[in-house]
Amino acid sequence: MPTFEGDFSPPAGRFAVVAARFNAMVTEALLAGCRDAFVRHGVADDRLDVAWVPGSFELPIVAQAMAESGNYAAVICLGCVIRGETGHYDHVAGQAAGGLMSASLATGVPVIFGVLTTETVEQALNRSGLKAGNKGGEAALAAIEMVNLMAQIRSEAVADAKAGG
Template sequence: MTIFEGDFSPPPGRFAVVVARFNAMVTEALLAGCLDSLRRHGVDDSRVDVAWVPGSFEIPLIARELAETGRYASVICLGCVIRGETGHYDHVAGQAAGGVLQAGLNAKVPVIFGVLTTESVEQALNRAGLKLGNKGGEAALAAIEMVNLLGRIKADAGSIEKLAR
């Protein structure tokens, strides 16, 4: 039985981070946590590109464009949608999630969903580093693990192909 697992060793390649400007107090903290986590795991700032978008709804388009360039090992998406008094929250959160998923599936590159969907500003700030860790840092760890996992799967597939010849 072959078991594939990613790890947190320094990953190869470049990383893109797409960050929503809306709720900047939260998203800037998510970005800081993300970049800190990448650095701690061997990804120098020179291997990271950051793209700012107006809001979380706009994240999927830019994530897909970046992922499809073939330039990035992973694209990390950071945003914050806070529930309000209207149904706007459900539409934005759902479309952002679905769009980020589709971007990764289409490009065959890990596109990581680091968009907070919270009931209040307090919850968002807590998840951006105030109390409950930093979800931006967690998104970076997911990206590293996925890059390393895909690398292992591709390396194993290459080994099996050579054996078949």
């Protein structure tokens, strides 16, 4: 029984990062962590393209456009939605998550959800590098792992097709 599992070896191809400007202090730190993780895993900074959008709600349309371009092995989306006093948080966070999943499924390109959804600014800062690691770096690792996993699966499908299976 074949088992497929991605690894963290440097994959081929370019990567797109779509980052939200809203809560920029957090998203800029997420982007720095993302870039650092890529470089530490053998993906040079010149293989990354960054697109800035106004907020997390706008991530899905740009992520899908970049995935559809055929230029990227994966698209990493970075944003930060902090709960406020209204229901705005629920709408933005939910629509961003659903939109990014739809973009990935529609294109077959891994679209990584690197959007922080926190209760407080302190939690967001902690998850962007202060105390709880950097979720931008974790998103880069997820992208590397997914690209390698998808390559294995696609390679197996080609081998099966050639073997008449």
